Amino acid sequence: MDAFFASVEQRDxxxxxxxxxxxxxxxxxxxxxxxxxxxxxxxxKSALPSVTAKRxxxxxxxxxxxxxxxxxxxxxxxxxxxxxxxxxxxLSLDEAYLDVTENLKGIETATEIARQIRQKVKEQTQLTASxxxxxxxxxxxxxxxVNKPDGMFVIKPHQAQAFVEKLEVRRFFGIGKVTAEKMVKxxxxxxxxLREKSLEYLVNHFGKAGQYYYEICRGEDHRQVNxxxxxxxxxxxxxxxxxxxxxxxxxxxxxxxxxxxxxxxxRSKAYGKTVTLKIKYQDFEQITRSRTSQLLIMDQNTxxxxxxxxxxxxxxxxxxxxxxxxxxxxxxFADEIEGRQLTLDF
Amino acid sequence: xxxxxxxxxxxxxxxxxxxxxxxxxxVPILENFLLQLDETNLTITASDMxxxxxxxxxxxxxxxxxxxxxxxxxxxxLRSLPEQPVTITIxxxxxxxxxxxxxxxxxxxxxxxxDFPRAPEVNRNFSIELxxxxxxxxxxxxxFATSTDDLRPAMTGVFVQLDSDHTTFVATDGHRLIRYRRxxxxxxxxxxxxxxxxxxxxxxxxxxxxxxxxxxxxxxSNAFFSFGNIKMICRLIDERFPxxxxxxxxxxxxxxxxxxxxxxxxxxxxxxxxxxxxxxIRLKVDNNNLEISxxxxxxxxxxxxxxxxxxxxxxxxxxxxxxxxxxxxxxxNTDNLTLEMxxxxxxxxxxPEDKADNEDMLMLxxxxxxxxxx
Numbered sequence: 001m002d003a004f005f006a007s008v009e010q011r012d013x014x015x016x017x018x019x020x021x022x023x024x025x026x027x028x029x030x031x032x033x034x035x036x037x038x039x040x041x042x043x044x045k046s047a048l049p050s051v052t053a054k055r056x057x058x059x060x061x062x063x064x065x066x067x068x069x070x071x072x073x074x075x076x077x078x079x080x081x082x083x084x085x086x087x088x089x090x091l092s093l094d095e096a097y098l099d100v101t102e103n104l105k106g107i108e109t110a111t112e113i114a115r116q117i118r119q120k121v122k123e124q125t126q127l128t129a130s131x132x133x134x135x136x137x138x139x140x141x142x143x144x145x146v147n148k149p150d151g152m153f154v155i156k157p158h159q160a161q162a163f164v165e166k167l168e169v170r171r172f173f174g175i176g177k178v179t180a181e182k183m184v185k186x187x188x189x190x191x192x193x194l195r196e197k198s199l200e201y202l203v204n205h206f207g208k209a210g211q212y213y214y215e216i217c218r219g220e221d222h223r224q225v226n227x228x229x230x231x232x233x234x235x236x237x238x239x240x241x242x243x244x245x246x247x248x249x250x251x252x253x254x255x256x257x258x259x260x261x262x263x264x265x266x267r268s269k270a271y272g273k274t275v276t277l278k279i280k281y282q283d284f285e286q287i288t289r290s291r292t293s294q295l296l297i298m299d300q301n302t303x304x305x306x307x308x309x310x311x312x313x314x315x316x317x318x319x320x321x322x323x324x325x326x327x328x329x330x331x332x333f334a335d336e337i338e339g340r341q342l343t344l345d346f
Numbered sequence: 347x348x349x350x351x352x353x354x355x356x357x358x359x360x361x362x363x364x365x366x367x368x369x370x371x372x373v374p375i376l377e378n379f380l381l382q383l384d385e386t387n388l389t390i391t392a393s394d395m396x397x398x399x400x401x402x403x404x405x406x407x408x409x410x411x412x413x414x415x416x417x418x419x420x421x422x423x424l425r426s427l428p429e430q431p432v433t434i435t436i437x438x439x440x441x442x443x444x445x446x447x448x449x450x451x452x453x454x455x456x457x458x459x460x461d462f463p464r465a466p467e468v469n470r471n472f473s474i475e476l477x478x479x480x481x482x483x484x485x486x487x488x489x490f491a492t493s494t495d496d497l498r499p500a501m502t503g504v505f506v507q508l509d510s511d512h513t514t515f516v517a518t519d520g521h522r523l524i525r526y527r528r529x530x531x532x533x534x535x536x537x538x539x540x541x542x543x544x545x546x547x548x549x550x551x552x553x554x555x556x557x558x559x560x561x562x563x564x565x566x567s568n569a570f571f572s573f574g575n576i577k578m579i580c581r582l583i584d585e586r587f588p589x590x591x592x593x594x595x596x597x598x599x600x601x602x603x604x605x606x607x608x609x610x611x612x613x614x615x616x617x618x619x620x621x622x623x624x625x626x627i628r629l630k631v632d633n634n635n636l637e638i639s640x641x642x643x644x645x646x647x648x649x650x651x652x653x654x655x656x657x658x659x660x661x662x663x664x665x666x667x668x669x670x671x672x673x674x675x676x677x678x679n680t681d682n683l684t685l686e687m688x689x690x691x692x693x694x695x696x697x698p699e700d701k702a703d704n705e706d707m708l709m710l711x712x713x714x715x716x717x718x719x720x
Binding site for chain 1: 588623626690693
């Protein structure tokens with residue numbers, strides 16, 4: 001979906017139409033969750049601090065997010081997808097991979113399916129969507145960005161090579177800002193230069209992800225569309241109203257975070273093995289520290305103990321903390337584990 | 347060759363060792379008993395290549411010779427006869443075997459005794475002696491927890507660890523583990539071996555009801571047991587037994603002391619209502635109260651019972667396979683026991699309160715995961 005949250009707000013409130021809109025908190029320390037295309041012209045984009053966004057675009061209108069509403073629209077579009085294929089892998093509320101190799105309507109080409117889905121989405125939600133059509137996930141995802149908004153792009157097998165070669169590394173799905181910068185420093189600007197590097201070189205410089213980069217710059221991606229893609233972590237983070245320097249403030253905030261985490265775990269009925277503490281300092285330096293338990297953590301107290309230990313290891317503070325978060329990962333879900341006979345660890 | 351023997355006497359001997367014979371033996375000759383006659387001594391052998399059992403019977407004869415006789419046919423014949431002396435005559439050229447009874451004659455085709463595999467050479471490294479009831483107890487205390495999974499051959503037998511001050515018998519199927527220790531069985535040669543389940547089952551069932559000394563001898567690849575007129579030779583399982591000491595938790599702080607019989611009968615009742623595949627039951631312990639519950643969502647069946655106990659520890663909810671618990675408790679001989687727990691996904695220990703001075707028993711059982719979110 002194009003500028004999803006912002007578009008929903010503009011649809012539901014005619015006064016916002018044609019204006020720069022940001023969904024998110026306008027307060028001193030809020031961030032932009034989504035920006036309308038009008039706002040994007042000013043460089044407003046998601047994850048930008050609201051204050052900075054306002055500086056870029058003084059007329060920016062902030063709207064509080066209405067997640068229930070987004071969820072409703074999300075369900076609407078997923079129902080449309082489901083008319084065509086059961087193989088749907090949602091990436092987020094407004095984005096999904098569809099494997100239409102064998103589709104429910106027996107339509108010959110994926111391009112035609114994409115056209116129909118975009119049309120139905122527009123009719124039923126009055127919102128626009130963009131589509132990327134190709135023969136693997138990486139290329140389809142990359143293609144979906146080419147003609148955004150309200151557009152479509154197809155990469156056929158014989159075009160893949162040329163397309164990827166010309167693509168700037170920062171446009172690759174899976175290469176973020178930091179990695180892209182690192183690549184540029186190494187003289188890798190486009191898919192062409194990336195292709196020239198050996199697998200060994202990429203693994204040396206980028207670790208495990210090197211293997212993925214090696215494949216995608218060749219237009220290769222063997223991942224299946226996985227309809228049961230499950231969530232990999234449950235986390236809570238808070239940006240504080242003011243920066244904290246005192247451990248006691250952090251302990252108090254940590255308790256609040258842990259309590260919220262507990263609620264979310266309860267909701268998703270998840271257990272995990274890895275507890276990660278994330279801290280962002282006042283100078284925006286961000287660090288994460290994690291610990292992994294050998295066994296699934298079965299009681300909340302243990303998550304708390306582990307989080308406290310991780311925090312204590314970062315004390316004393318030498319600069320203020322503006323954000324803290326705790327994430328539980330390596331998840332297993334209650335309905336999967338219930339009734340599982342545990343085995344001795346020989 | 348020819349010998350006369352009481353039909354029931356011979357049957358008794360055959361029955362003691364016939365369990366060795368496999369249903370579908372690797373070589374057909376193993377469907378036979380090997381009979382070796384030395385005047386009044388008849389030695390009978392049964393084998394499946396892994397285990398060999400030998401018994402000796404007294405017969406009336408002045409001949410010498412040997413024959414392999416179809417086990418099933420011979421036993422069925424003897425079983426159907428009223429008790430009487432039978433004369434068994436063997437033609438050693440044709441291996442034809444004839445049983446003459448009071449009223450008739452039964453002819454069966456024997457086989458060449460030379461085809462019957464020899465028992466492994468007795469190349470004994472050392473031996474120990476123990477009482478048959480001690481051996482029987484050690485076997486029945488452990489054998490039920492062995493694995494039937496041929497992919498983990500080490501766990502399909504009982505691990506025996508001989509030491510200068512005690513002997514330890516260990517069995518595990520990966521979900522539970524039994525460690526039974528005897529201080530009245532020891533050996534100056536510290537060594538260990540894995541005895542296969544089948545041999546132990548046979549050994550246990552052939553042990554006499556009265557206490558008898560059993561001589562156990564060991565080589566690198568075989569164990570030899572002899573008592574009364576019975577001998578058993580079995581091949582050891584040539585595998586590394588898992589490092590069992592490592593998985594026994596050292597610090598399970600939550601202790602629940604409870605009556606064994608009471609707990610056992612509750613478990614039996616509640617487990618009727620548990621899921622038929624997982625046999626999962628829930629133990630909820632708090633404040634000297636134990637609540638045991640089960641539910642089978644497929645049939646909307648559920649049950650729960652409350653029991654008193656002595657509990658020291660944090661409130662806990664832990665799941666177990668009821669079948670495992672029932673089997674373990676049934677094999678304990680104690681009025682009270684302690685269940686030691688730490689976390690719902692860590693091993694629980696069952697320790698009997700009453701035990702003989704020279705024995706020690708520890709049972710470990712892995713939990714079944716529960717959904718602790720409501």
